[in-house]
Amino acid sequence: MDFYSIFQPLFNIITSPYLMGLILMAIPLGMFFGAVPGLGGKLGIVLVIPFVFGMDPLAGAVFLLAMHAVVHTGGSIPSILFGVPGTGPDAATIVDGFPMAQRGEAGRALGASLGASGVGGIIGALFIAVMLPFLRPVVLAFSPAEFFLLALFGITFIAMLSGDSLIKGIAVGFLGLMVSLIGLDPHTGSQRFTFDQLFLWDGVSVIAAVLGIFAIPEMLSLGVKGGAIAEVKGKPARYDFAQVIDGIYDVFRNPWLTVRTSIIGAAIGAIPGLGGDAASWLCYGHAVQTCKNPEEFGKGDVRGVIAPETANNSKEGGSLLPTLFFGVPGSSGMAILLGAFVMLGIQPGPQMALTGMNLVWSLIWALALANFLSVFVFLAMAPAFSMLVFIRGALLIPFVLVLAFLGAYLSEASWENMVLLVGIGILGYFLKKHGWPRPPFVIGLVLGSIAEDSIHKALAIWGPTFFLRPLSLLLIALIVLTVVIYIYRLRTSDKTKGVHYDV
């Protein structure tokens, strides 16, 4: 890997007004979705799909990733000002951020969160850059047998990550796989589950299905719930600009804590299944254990803001690794991003290591740039973002519904997709209502065709004993380990204290 191939994509982005413009547009959007409790990055990606439709794959991917990268930066605003987490992983920020706001240091807490998010995101991106040379040979050692098992591995991991029930998660993942099989069978040419509908011959539109399974249920739930998106009362705490700058300096006053928690966050992000909550809480715990005066934590210590916020943003860099090279998303948010990448014509997987390194480096630099630029956007727009928690559902629902229908239609210029959207949306609503996690559906849908193609190839090459290959056995062991860990967690965890994932 030479210097030119690493830095040329960065040069291309910086010198392209179009790409830089997209990143600058994506940052406030991502912060918006993070700052409004209940929306979050997953829904954000789903909703901007219509806007990236037809874009060049690089431009679309850069836009979506930049948006996703700064969701937690925005999410810290309601956490600190109101004690309401914008997204799940931002909950750890409340422990010290909200007490700081209550004693009149809201600006300092916001500044620390902002600086930590920016630095964490940049270190997370550098983490991928450092890991790439080691990962490439591993990725290239994978054969069709392992790809099939990787699909199962991805579904199992995301099922464990995104819901309370592994059975439900895997079943929904398998439903996604089943839906991905709709269309003409690639081996025999026979129609499979098409009901003689021409628009289904090429398969179900990933965009229509993703919009249906996420956007429609969210809006239906919001309509049924009523009121504002968050149950927030009162006005946000006041703060001034000097406090924010002081908070940013706090990050540099604690350099080793910042670097340590950034690296831990990125490493956790790279392990599929651990997720954002684990990264932020583990780093918070690490700060409490390793810093002087640990008794100050929980009472409004700025280090209690820095640790989870660096982890929140650096983990996005780490989770990009398995997403791009194995097609196994590192988090449920990355699962949606994976679906969006496929829609843009980017097929994540080991071939990325052979032919897609330019794109990979572009995404790494986009991630770093978005985190860096988010600092300035945040400084300019934080007061406006703090009011977003008061948005009323009644005003948001119709816009989002129209956007969802538009995205479904534009995916294949087919009106039938709008009907499909409603069907999948109603199913998704009941899945959400009754605790069936939806991210595994997207993984199944995205990886379905790869899984089918891989298993046919593996059977043709090695026969039914394909799963006895060493790497295959390792993957099977990992799948079994995931299930065992889930059962262990279930038996040992106190359900009343458990984190509820509303997915």
Add this chain to the structure above:
Amino acid sequence: MTFDGKIITTLVMLILFMGACLMALGLPTKAAFMPLLIGIPGIILCSAQLVLDIRDARSPKVDEAEKGVAVVPADDGRSEASMFLWLGVFLALLLGFGFAIGGPLAVLFFVYFEKKNNWLNALFASAGTFAVLFGVFGWILELTLFKGFIIEALF
């Protein structure tokens, strides 16, 4: 035991997998392989979930307050049926009148009825939707938007 929504959702999932497997049996062997490979474990998982749901339904229910779950009453929440109806209205308007006309109309009706007869809010939201659909998607992004069956038949 009553057939609550939880059990019905699990039953729907089970039926989907069973239907797919039954349909796969009529396909050539190679085409049927993957649906059966996925469908059979799917049936097993959903059956197991059904057993768990039925067991939960039979066990005495714990009061939400006892579980420590805060139930926040919705101040202006709608029924599920009305939200599904709205979804149907949006679909009908968009299919009939397309995005440029149907989209703003759908937003107009929704905001008007939800904001308790406030025409000003509704018109403002509708105009904003038109600006985004026609301006951003139609004009700037140059995407061809669906015109709608009624509009196509009329013009």
